[in-house]
Amino acid sequence: MKRLICLIAMVAVMIGAVGLAGAEEKQTAQITFKDSWGLRGAVKRIAFESETFKTEMTFSENGLIQLRRIEDNERAEQSILVWHYDKRERAYLFEEIDSKTFEILTSIHTIYDDENRTYRAEKIENKSEKILWIRIGELTEGLKVKNEIQFYLPKGNLAAKIVYGSRRFSYDSQGNLIKMDFGNRQGDRGYNAFGNQIWSKEYSRKRSEDEFQLQKEEATRYNEKMFKSEFHTISYKDGKFLNETKITYGNYEADYYDNWIARKVKKSDGKTWTETRKITYWE
Numbered sequence: 001m002k003r004l005i006c007l008i009a010m011v012a013v014m015i016g017a018v019g020l021a022g023a024e025e026k027q028t029a030q031i032t033f034k035d036s037w038g039l040r041g042a043v044k045r046i047a048f049e050s051e052t053f054k055t056e057m058t059f060s061e062n063g064l065i066q067l068r069r070i071e072d073n074e075r076a077e078q079s080i081l082v083w084h085y086d087k088r089e090r091a092y093l094f095e096e097i098d099s100k101t102f103e104i105l106t107s108i109h110t111i112y113d114d115e116n117r118t119y120r121a122e123k124i125e126n127k128s129e130k131i132l133w134i135r136i137g138e139l140t141e142g143l144k145v146k147n148e149i150q151f152y153l154p155k156g157n158l159a160a161k162i163v164y165g166s167r168r169f170s171y172d173s174q175g176n177l178i179k180m181d182f183g184n185r186q187g188d189r190g191y192n193a194f195g196n197q198i199w200s201k202e203y204s205r206k207r208s209e210d211e212f213q214l215q216k217e218e219a220t221r222y223n224e225k226m227f228k229s230e231f232h233t234i235s236y237k238d239g240k241f242l243n244e245t246k247i248t249y250g251n252y253e254a255d256y257y258d259n260w261i262a263r264k265v266k267k268s269d270g271k272t273w274t275e276t277r278k279i280t281y282w283e
Helices: 002-017 033-037
Strands: 043-047 053-059 063-074 078-087 091-098 104-111 122-127 131-139 146-152 158-171 177-181 185-191 198-203 212-220 228-237 240-254 260-268 274-283
Touching: none
Parallel strands: none
Antiparallel strands: 043 053, 043 274, 053 063, 063 078, 078 091, 091 104, 104 122, 122 131, 131 146, 146 158, 158 177, 177 185, 185 198, 198 212, 212 228, 228 240, 240 260, 260 274
């Protein structure tokens, strides 16, 4: 029971912590490579490699991500992510697979409403923890999402129920996410004329107060080809400066479609490394 309580608490915190990142999902159910990677052309496969991290992704002819392999040496993680789509090109099933044993670690089943809005019901099964939970969310016209998390024991007995408050997403005229409100956490984003994110700020509610304080701010710069040239992060704790990191990117090499395939990276602590991408296209 203690393990169950700890797991429930951990998932609750995790959902709150990744809320701002997860809010990038727009109302469409499609997941395209251009949305997340800014690639040009009909990309079929891309293999990214840096000093400690490797990932490989494959896409359909319509640009929907189908499979992603991840190898993170720093975190000692290796996994395969798989997306399945229905006839309307909506992702109805997501699976996380152990790349060594090929065991399905997590599967997410998504049910959509008749208006093709983000999601209305989601079922997640984590076999490694042998716990089943259901998340139900309903997206209204005002871009408000209500969430309900229900945890079940393997035999189907209800173990706990957590109801989250409303989530509000705001978009600009180009469909870019510019504001998020999760109750105790808020976020703002800004974009350039090409739709690339150039800054973001995250806020958290002060303890026992109705005010928010800055938690993190990020700024991104691009070169004339809209390749990333600098990424700057500043973190705060209790409203006070905590630390900052600056990463610069340069010496780009690009392919025929003007997608970068190699670049040099330098961190503010002086560490440097090379990142490469091998890209193949649909004919």
